[in-house]
Amino acid sequence: MTEKRSFTLDQQEIPFQPGDSILQAAQRAGVYVPHLCFHPDFSANGSCRLCVVSIAGKTVAACHYPARSGLQVTMNNSRLQQQRLRLLQLLFAEGNHFCPSCEVSGSCQLQALAYDLGMTHYHYDPFYPQRPRDGSHPDFFIDTDRCIFCDLCGRAGTEQDHKPVYRLGGRGEQTRLLIYSASGKLGDSRAAADDKAAHVCPVGCILPREGHYRDPIGERVYDASPIHWVGNRRRDQHAAPAADSAGDPSHD
Amino acid sequence: MCRRLRGHRLSYAATNWPRWDHHFLPWDPTLAEQLLRQRQPTPFRPDWLLQGLVTLQFSFGQVSAAAQLWLANHCGVAITDVRALMSFYHFLRESEPPRYQLYFANNIVEQQNGLEPILNRLRSKLASADCRLETTSCIGQSDRPLSALVNGLPVVGINQDNLDELCQLLNSGVPVGRWPEHWFPPADDLRHAGPMTRYDYHPGMALRHCQKLSSEAIIGLISQAGLRGLGGAGFPTALKWLGCQHQPAATRYLICNADEGEPGTFKDRYYLRQQTDPVIEGMLIAARAIGASQGFIYLRAEYLYLYHHLQQRLEEWRRQGYLGRDFDIEVQVGAGAYICGEESALINSLAGQRGIPRPKPPFPGERGLFDKPTVVNNVETFAAVTCIIQQGPAAFREQGSDTSPGTRVHSVSGDCPRPGLYELAQGTPLRRLLQLCGGEQAGCVQVGGPSGALLFPEQFDSTLDFDSPGRGGAIMVFDQTRSVADIAGNFTRFFRYESCGFCTPCRAGTVALEHLLKRLQQQPERRLQAMEDIMELSELMAETSHCGLGKTAALPARNLISRWVAHD
Structure with missing residues (x-):
């Protein structure tokens, strides 16, 4: 008989497959680990650090840490929750986030996590960065004020669309989203309406031009229930681009 | 009319890049x-992209938009992808170069040695000269303040x-390589030599023994x-x-x-x-030990x-x-990014990428450069390897402690x-070093x-080794x-300036930390809250950051608060 492959996450037993990270195994078991830069379809990045968990007193990123039999992983204690809250507040402070007027309010993972963790204010002084916008593409608008540098668009482009459109450049606080085109504008790039890369943004940085208010605010994926209930459901899975056609009778 | 010299195409010989005797x-x-x-015989490869940019930068003083496009097309x-590198490595510049590009180090030692007044005077005196004055983190000359890189x-x-005299030179148009000798760093000598630097070294002897x-x-x-790694981590x-030698792989890198x-x-x-x-011999020995081919x-x-x-x-x-048969060594040049001293960031940089540290595991010994098992060691570590093999391990162990054997070279700067x-x-008390300097x-x-520890007189008896706070290495005396x-x-x-920007706690945390330090000094009524916030943020950064830079970045601010609390 082979040894059973499982570890415990907050006392709950989680089975895993060889090669799984803690986050992958938890997600397969239906357990939500807070995250922003992780997506089940793409390689892990480990930049947002929201998925921090504690193993034998050491804080690690669950999206990278390899699952091993017998591990005892702590995800939800007050210290880790407080650290996640502060990380979110840092993300809010370093960008320019205007939730009440944002097209993706209610389906934004950053906003949803902030509500879920009880965030009521920024805590840190806002950085007020000057960041560019790009309205050159017929299907998408880019507002880098909201970018959290998760590189999901870059990874989706490489791993699924197999064409480069987005990537990160710069360094430190000057890190920025770059577009693959001679002009640096999205309109001159190979971006197309049904690119996975354009629909995987966890925030409102890469915005389809149409259809934002098809689902009214208040009825969106994270409006009805907190993100830790909705679990791993995402905007890009909730409304697949194919169903976005204007003549779709389900939206009549 | 171009003010720079023309007709230098033929004067370049195979090994004399870079040159400073012309503009x-x-x-x-x-x-x-x-x-x-x-x-490099085959320079037009994606993994040599950064080296291409560095070569262009230090030859043409810039990598213009046209040059970037040219290199991108050739590679x-x-x-x-070129823009991503240009915006990461701060010595890479797109803009038209001045005749003299000056980078002053702005480390605390240089600040305390009058950096600002010197910069101000230079700015006023050089208003009409074709100069650009800027600062950078450290240029490795803290024992000779003030120092600057002039065109590199x-x-x-x-x-x-x-x-x-400096202003005269900067106004004269004389290429920096032809300036009087006294402006350049003299050959380094040790203030205090030891068994690793003053033994009777016989080139090739240790290597022949290893063969x-x-x-x-x-x-x-x-x-x-x-022997423990002398880059600082020990x-x-x-x-x-x-760990590297054990890996089943046909190719390994050193x-x-x-x-x-x-x-x-x-x-x-x-x-x-x-x-x-x-150092080279130590690399040859290591290559033989791990089976590295390059x-x-x-x-x-x-x-x-x-x-x-x-x-x-x-x-x-x-x-x-x-060298050159089953193992050869290529020199690659960085482009101004402190984070590239972190071994996995360095590996990415060697592969022509931005210097972002990789997640660990896997460690480089398992999957490093081009995903092959790789060993990264510090310069001094390789020198120590040669010394150990030539003199025998027992001789090395004669000095130092059981857990930190041998010696190491400390860099001392500041008020001494x-x-x-x-x-x-290893294990020498700090006080002894202070007496010597x-x-x-x-x-x-x-x-x-900066990622070490600030020690006060009551701590001067602590020792300099890998088991003590600060561990030694860079010693700045105040x-x-x-x-x-x-x-x-x-x-x-x-x-803040050197954060690679990959993870949230370091990218945004270093900025927030500076805001909080400013608040601490400028808003006395919010001082207590700022102190609490700094302590909390420093723990957040230490525990959740992706790499060592973020984990240590808040230590100086944290030490400051601890010191105040202890003495208030």
């Missing part, structure tokens, strides 16, 4: 290709008395010596080698980390210039002036037949009459660079007039 050249694709091919990459060449000992040994036996000798060298970027450190400058052969020296751009010398020594080892390099046994009256001492808040502020700013 930056005007952009010329034919010349550019010639220059690149002199450094078969998108222009956006270090110019040292700048002070109020010789500022007029009779199995790789296990070589690693065994290093293990017996108890990881056992034999374990690192073993890297010499010469990206010495910790402000206040300059020992590698000495090793690369004065102990070049022991080696690299990753040289920080601030030490570009040592590039030519390194190439000459490597050529000599090739001529002797030790005898700054410079000191080789001391004349810093006994210090008010506090930063040990181990007299009693220096403000601890200024020191913490300078180091915090340094980490």
